[in-house]
Amino acid sequence: MSRQILLELVIRTDWNRIDSVRQAVSHCVAAVFGDVELKDSLPMVSAELLENAFKYGLPDEDVTLSLVSDANEVVLTITNAVAAGSRHLPVLKARLSWLMQFGDPFVAYTAALQQVYDGSGPDAPESGLGLVRIYYEGRCRLVCDTSHAGRVSISAKRSRDAAGSGPGS
Amino acid sequence: MSAFNFSIDLPVRSEWKNIDLLRTSVQNCFIAVFSDQDGCHAISMITGELVENAVKYGDWGGDQKSFRLRVSGDSDRATVTVENPVNPDEVRELTRTIDWIEAFDSTEDAYRAKLLEIANRPPGQGSSKLGLVRVAYEGGCTLRAEVTREVLRVTATMRFEERPTR
Numbered sequence: 001m002s003r004q005i006l007l008e009l010v011i012r013t014d015w016n017r018i019d020s021v022r023q024a025v026s027h028c029v030a031a032v033f034g035d036v037e038l039k040d041s042l043p044m045v046s047a048e049l050l051e052n053a054f055k056y057g058l059p060d061e062d063v064t065l066s067l068v069s070d071a072n073e074v075v076l077t078i079t080n081a082v083a084a085g086s087r088h089l090p091v092l093k094a095r096l097s098w099l100m101q102f103g104d105p106f107v108a109y110t111a112a113l114q115q116v117y118d119g120s121g122p123d124a125p126e127s128g129l130g131l132v133r134i135y136y137e138g139r140c141r142l143v144c145d146t147s148h149a150g151r152v153s154i155s156a157k158r159s160r161d162a163a164g165s166g167p168g169s
Numbered sequence: 170m171s172a173f174n175f176s177i178d179l180p181v182r183s184e185w186k187n188i189d190l191l192r193t194s195v196q197n198c199f200i201a202v203f204s205d206q207d208g209c210h211a212i213s214m215i216t217g218e219l220v221e222n223a224v225k226y227g228d229w230g231g232d233q234k235s236f237r238l239r240v241s242g243d244s245d246r247a248t249v250t251v252e253n254p255v256n257p258d259e260v261r262e263l264t265r266t267i268d269w270i271e272a273f274d275s276t277e278d279a280y281r282a283k284l285l286e287i288a289n290r291p292p293g294q295g296s297s298k299l300g301l302v303r304v305a306y307e308g309g310c311t312l313r314a315e316v317t318r319e320v321l322r323v324t325a326t327m328r329f330e331e332r333p334t335r
Contacts (some may be wrong), residue, residue, distance in 0.1 A: 006177070006178060007177055007198070008175065008176040008177075009174070009202055010174045010175065011236050012204075014204070016204070020197040020201035021201045023197040024194050024197035024198040024201055025194075026194075027190040027193040027194035027197065028177070028179065028194040030190045031179065031191050034182065087185040105237070147268065
């Protein structure tokens with residue numbers, strides 16, 4: 001199976017649209033993969049990443065969502081514009097590198113919850129729990145791309161054989 | 170990203186339950202991108218009709234068990250394309266229906282004629298082919314069908330200003 005773009009959407013920064021995106025991803029994934037666990041997790045991933053894009057991106061710029069699949073993985077990417085010198089970008093990178101140092105998503109999840117409890121998140125006034133949910137509940141690796149000036153892309157990459165290994169399974 | 174504001178390209182197993190999943194997915198894509206409630210119903214109706222035809226009339230006797238749905242669009246128009254394996258009899262029937270629609274002065278005339286035809290038809294006389302007429306009239310679509318190596322590709326192009334108002 002070659003790499004295939006399943007969905008590409010250009011979305012205005014409008015909180016009311018997040019639920020439609022969640023529904024679109026959920027039903028698309030159900031029709032293509034017939035995978036109950038994937039159809040629950042990827043909509044959550046799309047909503048969490050979109051919320052971050054809306055919160056920290058430039059409000060007058062569109063956000064793009066893409067959903068790509070091949071034989072090995074499904075990748076959901078959100079790209080948004082950021083202001084030059086945005087203070088959110090280093091916080092995001094620090095959060096991701098903190099998160100990805102945990103080999104076990106559950107350990108990352110409990111560590112993040114402990115941080116919230118302690119009020120000691122790394123340089124972040126926000127809890128950053130959305131990204132942790134994506135890593136643990138969504139079973140996705142997170143990759144940040146800032147190679148295009150003024151834009152940031154966050155990709156959530158989920159192995160096709162990760163189904164059934166999530167929490168509660 | 171292309172000139173389109175949304176693009177969907179899905180290989181889908183030929184199962185009835187997928188028709189509603191696809192309708193809903195396309196509908197929500199459209200709302201997410203355009204926030205257009207009226208347009209979203211039209212495009213999901215078109216998607217549903219074409220996908221239903223693929224499941225109903227596709228040739229699913231061979232190894233091929235899936236069809237392909239492509240939907241793309243911008244603020245002026247949307248295109249829905251469905252590809253499925255087909256046998257020649259179904260192609261002839263489909264082409265006849267599209268030619269029949271195009272023979273009318275307007276898609277509304279075709280729609281009315283089709284409703285009358287169905288009303289006057291004795292019960293149990295096969296499929297009505299009303300779906301394609303709905304796509305043409307209610308969706309304001311032009312329809313095209315082509316066959317390449319036993320794969321039928323039906324394309325409905327909707328220009329948003331051409332949809333009937335109600």
